Amino acid sequence: MNFEVWPEAIELGHLFAARGYELALVGGPVRDLLLHRRSHDLDFCTSAHPDEFEPILRHWGRDGFWDMGRKFGTLGAMRRREDGTEVKVEITTYRSDTYDPESRKPEVSYGDSLEGDLSRRDFTVNAMALRVPQLEFVDPFGGASDLAKGVLRTPVDPYQSFDDDPLRMMRAVRFVAQLGFSIAPDTAAAISDMTDRIDIVSAERVRDELTKLLLSDRPRAGVEALVESGLADIVFPEIPALQLEIDEHHRHKDVFEHTMIVLDRAIALETGPEGPVPAPDLTLRLAALTHDIGKPKTRRFEPGGKVSFHHHDAVGAKMTRKRLKALRFDHHLVEDVSELVNLHLRFHGYVEEPWTDSAVRRYVKDAGPLYERLNRLTRADATTQNRRKAMVFSSAMDEMEQRVRDLKEKEDFDAIRPDIDGNEIMTILGIAPGPEVGRAYKHMLEYRLDNGPVDHDTAVAELKRWHASL
Template identity: 70%
Template sequence: MRIEVREEAIELGRLFEEKGYELALVGGAVRDLMLGRPVHDYDFTTSARPEEFEPILRAWGRDGFWDMGRKFGTLGALRRLPDGHDLSAEVTTYRSDEYEPDSRKPEVQYGDSLEGDLSRRDFTINCMALRLPSCELVDPFDGQADLDKGLLRTPVDPHQSFDDDPLRMMRAIRFVAQLGFDIEAETAEAIYDMAPRLEIVSAERVRDELTKLLLAKYPSDGIDELVDSGIADIVMPEIPALRMTVDPSHPHKDVYEHTLMVLDRAIALETDADGDVPRPDLTLRMAALLHDIGKPRTRKYEANGKVSFHHHDAVGAKMAAKRLRALRFDKELIADVYKLVDLHLRFHGYVEEPWTDSAVRRYVVDSGHLYSRLNRLTRADATTQNKRKARLFEEAMDEMEERVVELKEKEDLAQIRPELNGQQIMEILGIKPGPLVGKAYKHMLAVRLDEGEIGYDEAVRELQAWWDQIGSKEV
């Protein structure tokens, strides 16, 4: 197999060779080049120590240099390419790491050979290297054969590999989602045996792997592997809890199967780069994954023999936020996923009875910047096999979206505010800043949504009527 390597990478190999040092392209870059996937970040390993190869790398990377990984033997540089893309190169001295039993952070030891460096890597498909500038393939663990088979296998005993670095178990599953590969039987068995070892891994590292999995090409396959392996019980136990929780509105499937279907359908509704929900969209995908996690906790067996999940949307939203906080996701994503899960049932009432214009305005205002994502999540959640019900649902959603377009032509729904601001409310009612001002503002916003613009004088009368009936009693 001829592997096409960028001339700039070969040039770097020549520079190292001229100084008497070895340089090899390693890891995911080699794998992706062999798969015909685009590569913009190149990882190299070398026989030289950082202080020895730093001047070489600085000269090559004339568009940028960084040394945050110096204590691990890693330096990086940037080269701007003729086509306008950037080529990022990180070079690391041959490694031979040793792990402490209670930590996944290795004690860095420099190695003395390329083969030794490759032996410490996670999977055989990532244990291949191209010596530069010759482009000679080095494949001591038959990674090319596993690549051809679409197989994930560790280069050493998998129990030892995962004991050294438990995060490799999640990486294996992430590669299932990214590449569509299968995990070799012995490796899969070791993941099942050692899943609890992930408890020593930081939440941030688990979060990063989960994010990459959800943004991958086959995220549902990855989630399925997380659950089957027992890893989901450690990192996101709300998902395996969905198994065998039967939803009466979807009697042909349990909630777990329904969730994976919703995830796939939501992904299919993402747009191209210039659309309003460009793929891959982490917020939409996370909301699809978590939208029904409140069902096991709210399941109730009614007197008529049916099962209900009343308020699973509100309960699930709180559960989702709690789990995402534990995984150290950023506040903006947590807030957005919370709102999407909390609102994911809101539209269903429209199918039974079309809303008034005020109800449509309220839906748009309540969903805010998540309006397009909420509609996609709602559509994805309609998984009924009844063709008539499915058609009626789609027609209702289409109609509502058309009404929103018409309403937006008349006024900017995103900018709707009460006709009285907080300062005016305090002056009219003679009250000081505090919770009552917020309650009055909320009431006036509801009036604005329900009745449209009513004018200043009418707004003052409405506020005074509310105060006489409700507000003044709370003073």
């Protein structure tokens, strides 16, 4: 088997061999070689212990060295090529790690062979190695064959593998999204049988796998695999709860299927690097995934066979905030996604009756920095099969966006403030700091949103009129 291997890998192989140590490229880089992909992040394993190979790595990694993973037997280094690209390597001593049934952290012990190290890896497609510098391909578990078939299978019995490290179940559905693979039947069965085991994994590690899944090329396939496996019932139960039964007259859509369509459509509306919502955008994708999670709690069967979901936007926003906090997502991300869920129905009123300039200003003001994402989520959510309705909705959104552009030419939407600030309010009305100033400021902000920018005298007159009417 011919490989075009990184020169840095060959060089490191010679350095280790000169001191009597084995070194092998493992995992993702080997998989990517077979897939004809290139990476600048290289993972190796070795017979040497960290204290033994640290001097080699420090010498090689003239542009960077790190040892945060020392307790797991891992050290890292970086070298910058002449063209400016960086090559990062991480080297780990042969090992086997297992989980105590009640522990969230793996217990690490060193192994004594490459084959033994490969047996503890998550899937056969990641259990291949390339010994360096001799370029000997090592594939004891048929990873190359599984790679060709696009199948995820564990090197050892899947029940043992997932018992050793339950996070591997999350990695399986993540690889469905990233690589477009399917999960082998015996492996899928083990995941379904062992979903409760994911409880011992920290929320942060689960969050990281979800993030990688959502930022992949095929997040829908990953989310569907997450639900089908039963893992979603544990880590994100609000998503499988969307699988509402369709009523016999088919008067409302299956909400889960609708959500998957919205996710696909939202991704298609992401932009290039220079656009307002560069792909891949985690905030937009999470909002698409969660925008309707309030529907199961708000579903009501109305007279005449109709189904309603009143206030599912507000309810869904609260549910989204609670779930994303539990998964330890960043505070700002949690708030942004929750606000998008809360606002995702706001535009529908425009379709029924075009807004005044005042209402347009309020929409932009309330959306704030989420304006571009909100419009994309709103467009993605319009999944009606009725072509006339779809065209009316799209046309209305186009019109509203143009009105925003026109208004922005006349006024600064990004910094809408009352025409009179708090200090002026106190001076004009002769009042001291306190709640009354806040009420006056709020009124003048409402006046500004309703009327656009006005001259100072007009603003003063309105403030005095309002104050006199109290």
